[in-house]
Amino acid sequence: MILELIFCFLATVSFAIIFSVPRNSLILGGLIGVLSFAIFRILPEYGMTAIFATSVASITAATLSHFFARRFRIPATAFTIPGIIPLVPGSRAYFTMLAFVEGDYLLGLELGIETMLQAGAIAAGIVFALAIFSFGKGIGHRYETNR
Amino acid sequence: MAKADEMMDICLLAGEIMLTYGAETYRVEETLERMAKAANLKNVHSFVTTTGIFISFEENGHGDVMQMIRVDDRYHDLNKVALVNQVSREFVIGEITSEEAHDKLKDIYRTPLNYPIWLIHFASGIAGGGFSYLFGGGIKDTLPAFIAGVTASVFLIEVEKYLKVKFFAEFIAAFVGGTVAIALVFLGIGTNLNQIIIGTLMPLVPGVPLTNAVRDLMSGDLVAGVSRGAEATITSLSIATGIALSITLFL
Numbered sequence: 001m002i003l004e005l006i007f008c009f010l011a012t013v014s015f016a017i018i019f020s021v022p023r024n025s026l027i028l029g030g031l032i033g034v035l036s037f038a039i040f041r042i043l044p045e046y047g048m049t050a051i052f053a054t055s056v057a058s059i060t061a062a063t064l065s066h067f068f069a070r071r072f073r074i075p076a077t078a079f080t081i082p083g084i085i086p087l088v089p090g091s092r093a094y095f096t097m098l099a100f101v102e103g104d105y106l107l108g109l110e111l112g113i114e115t116m117l118q119a120g121a122i123a124a125g126i127v128f129a130l131a132i133f134s135f136g137k138g139i140g141h142r143y144e145t146n147r
Numbered sequence: 148m149a150k151a152d153e154m155m156d157i158c159l160l161a162g163e164i165m166l167t168y169g170a171e172t173y174r175v176e177e178t179l180e181r182m183a184k185a186a187n188l189k190n191v192h193s194f195v196t197t198t199g200i201f202i203s204f205e206e207n208g209h210g211d212v213m214q215m216i217r218v219d220d221r222y223h224d225l226n227k228v229a230l231v232n233q234v235s236r237e238f239v240i241g242e243i244t245s246e247e248a249h250d251k252l253k254d255i256y257r258t259p260l261n262y263p264i265w266l267i268h269f270a271s272g273i274a275g276g277g278f279s280y281l282f283g284g285g286i287k288d289t290l291p292a293f294i295a296g297v298t299a300s301v302f303l304i305e306v307e308k309y310l311k312v313k314f315f316a317e318f319i320a321a322f323v324g325g326t327v328a329i330a331l332v333f334l335g336i337g338t339n340l341n342q343i344i345i346g347t348l349m350p351l352v353p354g355v356p357l358t359n360a361v362r363d364l365m366s367g368d369l370v371a372g373v374s375r376g377a378e379a380t381i382t383s384l385s386i387a388t389g390i391a392l393s394i395t396l397f398l
Contacts, residue, residue, distance in 0.1 A: 004281060007289075011277025011349075014270035018300075018350055019169075020224040020261045037281070075174065075232060077362075078225045081354045088352055091282040094345045097387045101394060123361045130365055 001041070008037045012082045021078040028068055029082030036061035037086035051117050054087050058125025061087075066133045080126065089118040151206040153245055154186045159216050160252045162193075162200040164231050168224040169355040171362045172371035175200065178235045182248075185239040197221070197374045221378075223355050226261035264304065271300035271350040279346025284339045291328060291337035292346035299324030299347055314385045320351060321389030329397045348390060353382040 012033030016026050036057040043053035061083030069076035092115040099108035158179045165175045172195045179193040183204050190205040203213035231252065238248045260267075275296025276289035284292070303320035307313060324347040332340045356379040364372030 007277040007280045011274045011281065014272075014274035014277065015350070015354070017262050017270035018223070018267055018274065019355055020226050020267075022226045022229045023261070073233070073236065074229045075170065075225065077169070077171065077355070077358055078229060080358055081225075084358070085349075085352075085354060086281065088349070088354075090278065090345050090349050090352065091342075093383075093387075094341065094348065094390075097391055098341070098394070101391045126358065126361050127365050130362065 004041070005034050005038060008086055009034045012037075012085060015085045016078075016082040019078075019081055021082070022074055024072065025068070025074050025078045028072075029079050032061050032064050032068075032079055032083035033086050035064070036083055040087055051114075051121050054118050055121035055125050057087055058084055058122045059128050060125075062126045062129030063132060066129055070133075084122050084126070087118070087122050089115045092118065150186065150245075151188065151204070151209060151212045153249070154183060154188060154204070155202070155212055155214055157245060157249050157252065158182055158193075158202055159200065159214060160249070160256065161231050161235060162195065162202070163216060163218055164252065164256055165228050166195065166197075166200060166218045167220050168222050168227040169359065170228040170231075171359045171366075172196065172368040173363065173366040174228075174232075176368075178232065181239050182235050185241070186245065195368075195371065197371045197378070221356075224260060225355070227255055227258070230255045230258075267304075268297050268300045272297035274350045275299075275346040277346070278349040279339075279342045282342050282345050284337075284342030284346065288337045288339050288343050288346075291331035292343045294331060295324045295328040295343065295347040296350055298327045300350060303351065314381060317351060317382055318385040318389040321348060321386040322393045324348065324351075325390040325393035326397060329393065344390060344394075348386060351382075351386050353379040356382070 009030045013026055013030040016029045021029060039057040039060055040053050043056060044050055062080055065076050065079030065083050068079050092111055096108050096111040096115055099111055161182065162175050162179050165178065175195045176193045179202055180191050183191040183202070188204040188206055190211065192203050194201040198219070199215060199217050201215040203211055205211045234248055234251045234255070237243045238245070243251070272293040276293040279288050279292035280286065299320045302323045303316050306319045307316035310316060325344055328340065328343045328347050331337055332343065337343050356375045360372050360376035360379060363375060
C-alpha cells in the first residue's frame with residue numbers, strides 16, 4: 001500500500017509536468033492525487049462500490065483543488081487534473097477496447113458501461129465541488145424568483 | 148479612441164493566450180470582462196467558444212468597438228494560463244498600467260514551455276511506469292512501461308511537429324507505444340502485457356479537454372462544453388484505434 005502511494009505520487013507529479021502546471025503547484029497537486037487514490041482504494045474494503053468510492057475521492061480532490069486554487073491564486077485546473085488522474089478508469093477502458101477487438105461485444109458493453117459510470121462519477125465530483133464554491137455567486141437558474 | 152483600441156489589443160491577446168493554452172471558457176470570458184471594466188469601458192460583452200473570441204465594449208462618447216479573433220491551436224500549458232491570470236489580477240486592482248500589462252502579456256506569449264521537452268518525455272515514462280503498477284502490474288513491469296511511455300511521448304511530439312495533425316499524432320503514438328510494449332514483453336522484459344499497455348497509454352489521456360468540458364457545461368457555456376467533450380472523445384478514439392491496430396497486428 002505504501003509502495004502504491006509512492007508510485008501514485010510519482011505518477012501524479014509526472015502528469016502535472018506533462019500538462020505543464022506552474023511549478024509551485026506540482027507537489028501539492030501530487031499530494032491531492034495521493035489522497036484521492038487512497039480514498040479510492042480504501043473505501044471498497046469497507047463494502048462500498050468502486051463507483052461510489054470514485055465519486056467520494058473525486059469530490060475530495062476537486063474541493064481541495066478549489067480551496068488551494070483560492071489560496072495560491074492559480075487556476076483550479078492545475079490542481080484538479082493531477083487530483084483526479086489516479087481515478088481515471090484507464091484499465092477498464094482498455095479492457096473494453098480489448099473485448100471489442102476480440103469480438104466479445106457483450107463483455108465490451110458491460111465494461112464500457114462501467115467505464116462510463118466511473119467517468120461520470122469523476123465528473124459529478126468536479127461539478128459538486130464547483131457548486132460548493134459557487135454558492136451565492138450563482139451559476140445557472142431555473143426560476144426568476146427575485147423579480 | 149486610442150484607449151479603446153489599446154484595451155482591445157490587450158484583451159484579445161490575453162484571451163488568445165488563455166484559450167490556446169487550455170483555460171476554461173468561463174475563465175476567459177470573466178477575465179476579459181473584468182479587465183475591460185477596470186479600464187472604465189462601458190457595455191462590456193464577451194463571448195468565447197472553444198475556437199474563437201468575440202468582445203465588444205463602449206468608450207464614453209466614442210461609440211462601440213467590436214472585434215473577434217479565431218483561435219486555431221489548443222495546446223497544454225497551464226502555466227501560461229496562471230501567468231495571464233496573474234497579470235489580469237494586477238491590472239484590475241491597479242498595480243500595473245495598461246502598457247505594462249501589454250508588455251507582460253507579450254512576454255508571456257513568447258516564453259517557451261515551462262518545462263524542457265526532455266523532462267516531459269521523462270515524465271511520460273514515469274507516469275507510464277507508475278500507472279502500470281497502480282493498475283495491478285508488478286515492480287518488473289514498470290521498466291518496460293517506462294520505456295514504452297517515453298517512446299510514445301517522443302513520437303507524439305515529433306510526429307505532431309512534422310505532420311501538424313494532432314489526431315494522427317495521437318494515433319501513431321498509441322500504435323508505437325503498444326508495439327514497443329508488445330516487443331518488450333516478447334523479449335522477456337516484463338510479464339503483464341495488459342498492465343504495461345495501460346500504463347503506456349495513460350500519459351496520452353486528454354485530461355485538459357475532459358476537465359474543461361465538465362467545467363464549461365456546468366457553468367453554462369454549453370457550446371464550448373459540448374465541443375470540448377467532442378474533442379476529448381475524438382482523442383480517446385484515436386488512441387483506442389492506435390492500440391487496437393497494434394494488438395491486432397502483433398498478437
